[in-house]
Amino acid sequence: MALPQQPSPPTDDVLSVEDLSKRFGGVSAVAGCSLSIQRGTITAIIGPNGAGKSTLMNLIGGLFPPDSGRILFAGRDITALPPHRRAELGLIRTFQISRELAQLTVFENVVLAGQTDALESPFAAFLRPRQVRREERQLGLRARALLERVGLFRLADEPAASLSGGQKKLLELARALMLDPQLILLDEPAAGVSPPMVRELARTIRDLRDEGLTIGLIEHDMELVADLADRVHVLAEGSNLTSGSFREVTSDSRVVEAYLGIVA
Numbered sequence: 277m278a279l280p281q282q283p284s285p286p287t288d289d290v291l292s293v294e295d296l297s298k299r300f301g302g303v304s305a306v307a308g309c310s311l312s313i314q315r316g317t318i319t320a321i322i323g324p325n326g327a328g329k330s331t332l333m334n335l336i337g338g339l340f341p342p343d344s345g346r347i348l349f350a351g352r353d354i355t356a357l358p359p360h361r362r363a364e365l366g367l368i369r370t371f372q373i374s375r376e377l378a379q380l381t382v383f384e385n386v387v388l389a390g391q392t393d394a395l396e397s398p399f400a401a402f403l404r405p406r407q408v409r410r411e412e413r414q415l416g417l418r419a420r421a422l423l424e425r426v427g428l429f430r431l432a433d434e435p436a437a438s439l440s441g442g443q444k445k446l447l448e449l450a451r452a453l454m455l456d457p458q459l460i461l462l463d464e465p466a467a468g469v470s471p472p473m474v475r476e477l478a479r480t481i482r483d484l485r486d487e488g489l490t491i492g493l494i495e496h497d498m499e500l501v502a503d504l505a506d507r508v509h510v511l512a513e514g515s516n517l518t519s520g521s522f523r524e525v526t527s528d529s530r531v532v533e534a535y536l537g538i539v540a
C-alpha cells in the first residue's frame with residue numbers, strides 16, 4: 277500500500293539551486309548543481325579553479341539563464357527573472373571588480389545606488405518637486421548611516437577613485453545595503469585587499485550577519501573562509517561535491533583530491 281506523501285518540512289533556506297546546469301559550447305561549467313543558503317548565515321562556495329563558482333554566481337544573479345534546473349529565492353522560483361527583478365526582491369550580487377564611479381564622491385556613489393528610476397526621471401523633479409526633495413533627503417541620510425556602518429564615513433567627501441582596494445569593497449557593501457537586501461552575494465571579497473583591510477571587511481561582514489543579513493561568498497582565501505563561513509559548499513567539476521563546516525569539508529578526502537587533481 278502506498279504511504280500518504282508527507283508534506284516537505286519547512287526550510288529556512290533563503291536561496292536554493294536545484295539541479296542547475298550550464299554549458300558553454302563543449303564545456304560543462306555547471307553540471308547538475310544543487311545547494312542552498314540558509315537565512316542568517318555566511319555561506320561560502322569554494323572549489324578549485326574552473327570548478328564553476330563564477331558561472332554559478334552569474335546564474336544566481338541572472339546574468340544568463342541556466343540550460344536546466346531551478347533557482348528559488350525566498351520560496352519563489354526566480355529562474356526566469358532578469359537581474360533587476362531579483363535585486364528588487366532582495367537578492368543583490370556584487371562583482372569581483374568594484375564598480376564604483378571613480379569621479380563621484382564616496383557619498384554620491386552610495387546615494388546613487390539607492391536611487392529609483394522614478395527619482396532619476398527629469399520629469400519627476402518637475403511634476404513632484406517636494407516628493408523628490410524629500411526622497412533625496414532620506415536617501416542622503418540613509419547613505420550617511422550606511423557609510424558610518426561600514427567605517428567609511430570620514431571618507432564620504434573623497435572621490436571614490438582615491439579609495440584603497442579594501443575600502444572599495446566596503447563601498448560596494450554600502451552600495452548593496454542601500455538596496456535593502458535579504459541576501460548579498462560577494463564575489464571574492466578578499467581579492468586585491470591588504471591583510472588589515474581583510475580583517476576589517478571580515479568584521480563588517482560578520483556584524484551584518486549578526487544583524488540578520490544573509491551572506492553568500494565565493495572566495496579563494498581559505499583563512500577568510502575558515503574565519504567567516506558558517507557553512508561551506510565545495511564545487512568540483514560543476515557540481516556540489518560536499519557541504520558542511522569548514523573543518524568538515526577540509527577533512528574530506530574527496531575535497532583534498534579535487535584540489536590536488538587540479539594542481540597536479
Ligand SMILES: Nc1ncnc2c1ncn2[C@@H]1O[C@H](COP(=O)(O)OP(=O)(O)OP(=O)(O)O)[C@@H](O)[C@H]1O
Pocket residue numbers: 300301303304305306323324325326327328329330331332
Ligand atoms: N563564457 C564562457 N565561455 C566558455 N567557457 C567558459 C565561460 N565561462 C566559464 N567557462 C568555463 O567553464 C568552466 C567553469 O568556469 P568558472 O569561471 O565558472 O569557474 P570558477 O570556479 O569560477 O574558476 P576560478 O576559481 O578560476 O575563477 C571553466 O572550464 C571555464 O573555462
